[in-house]
Amino acid sequence: MMTLEITEERPLLDATVPAYLAIRKYVLELISGPDFGPGDHIPSERTLAERLGKNRMTVRKAIDGLIAEGLLERNSTNGTRVPLPSVARPIDARSSLGISRIIQSGGGAPGNKLLHFEQARASAKVAEQLHIREGEDIVMFRRLWTVNDRPFCIETSHLPLALVPDLAAEDLMAGQSLYGLLRDRYDIGAVSGEREISVASASEMEARLLGLADGAAGLLLRLVVYAEDGRPLEYMRSMNHPQLVVFRTQHAEFPG
Numbered sequence: 001m002m003t004l005e006i007t008e009e010r011p012l013l014d015a016t017v018p019a020y021l022a023i024r025k026y027v028l029e030l031i032s033g034p035d036f037g038p039g040d041h042i043p044s045e046r047t048l049a050e051r052l053g054k055n056r057m058t059v060r061k062a063i064d065g066l067i068a069e070g071l072l073e074r075n076s077t078n079g080t081r082v083p084l085p086s087v088a089r090p091i092d093a094r095s096s097l098g099i100s101r102i103i104q105s106g107g108g109a110p111g112n113k114l115l116h117f118e119q120a121r122a123s124a125k126v127a128e129q130l131h132i133r134e135g136e137d138i139v140m141f142r143r144l145w146t147v148n149d150r151p152f153c154i155e156t157s158h159l160p161l162a163l164v165p166d167l168a169a170e171d172l173m174a175g176q177s178l179y180g181l182l183r184d185r186y187d188i189g190a191v192s193g194e195r196e197i198s199v200a201s202a203s204e205m206e207a208r209l210l211g212l213a214d215g216a217a218g219l220l221l222r223l224v225v226y227a228e229d230g231r232p233l234e235y236m237r238s239m240n241h242p243q244l245v246v247f248r249t250q251h252a253e254f255p256g
Contacts, residue, residue: 012052019054023062025213026052031071031082031243032216038243041081042072070150071211071243085246086147089221091195098179099155103147110175111146115154115209117169119161126158129224129235137161141172144209151210152244158235163188179225182233189228196222197247206239218242 013022027048030036042048045063049056063080066072074080087103103110120140127134142156157178159167164186171181182188200220202212212218219240225233 019058020062020065023048023052023054023059024065027062027066028071028213029216032213036082038082038084038246041079044079069211082243086150086244087152088246088248089240091197091247091249098177099145100175100177108147109149111149112143112175113146114141114143114169114173116140116142117172122158126235130158130160130232132160139164139167141169143172147244150244151241153238153240154206154209155236155238159233163231163233178234188233190225190233191228193223193225200239202239210239210241212241219245219247221247
């Protein structure tokens with residue numbers, strides 16, 4: 001005889017925090033999921049209030065907070081939607097080098113903050129990407145990038161120390177271009193790159209800094225940049241906000 005197992009439904013809201021914070025978390029999880037993309041409208045405040053069993057003023061407070069953070073935008077006639085992407089990152093090898101230039105070409109104002117800088121030993125994975133021995137000295141640094149003051153990606157770069165022996169945190173704290181620094185100080189030009197784009201869960205730190213829900217998926221870019229002589233210059237891992245960034249190919253001709 002078949003038995004039916006009854007499971008208790010998970011509550012929609014976290015009852016241990018103030019209502020507007022619980023609603024904020026619910027909406028964040030909603031727009032970070034697979035059912036909502038850039039430009040999509042979220043349910044109305046009335047619909048959310050009925051679904052969650054809360055009053056509309058509390059729902060509006062949570063929505064207003066997300067709008068102030070740039071995670072939603074409100075149109076007086078069409079309701080509230082997920083913003084369209086603020087950064088279109090080209091997949092083409094040459095065009096993808098230099099994130100400040102990419103943002104400026106799209107009419108945005110770039111900014112970045114140095115989160116971490118250290119000299120370290122190359123792990124097996126980093127050594128393989130940079131064509132050096134495991135345990136060899138490298139420089140590793142992490143930067144938070146913004147467009148119009150909105151965080152959209154976190155990039156972690158690894159460079160062989162032998163190529164940049166005197167590189168210091170102070171060189172990057174004012175938002176300088178890494179490739180400009182390589183060219184001007186070390187006479188090294190970055191000319192090409194190999195990239196891999198995938199979907200991955202953001203770490204706790206990445207989710208917090210990018211304004212994503214815990215465990216939300218982001219767009220992960222892995223990039224190896226090469227110099228003119230074919231040497232790998234940089235291995236970079238970039239976690240991108242899925243509502244603020246798109247990766248775009250250049251126009252291509254197809255055979256008739």
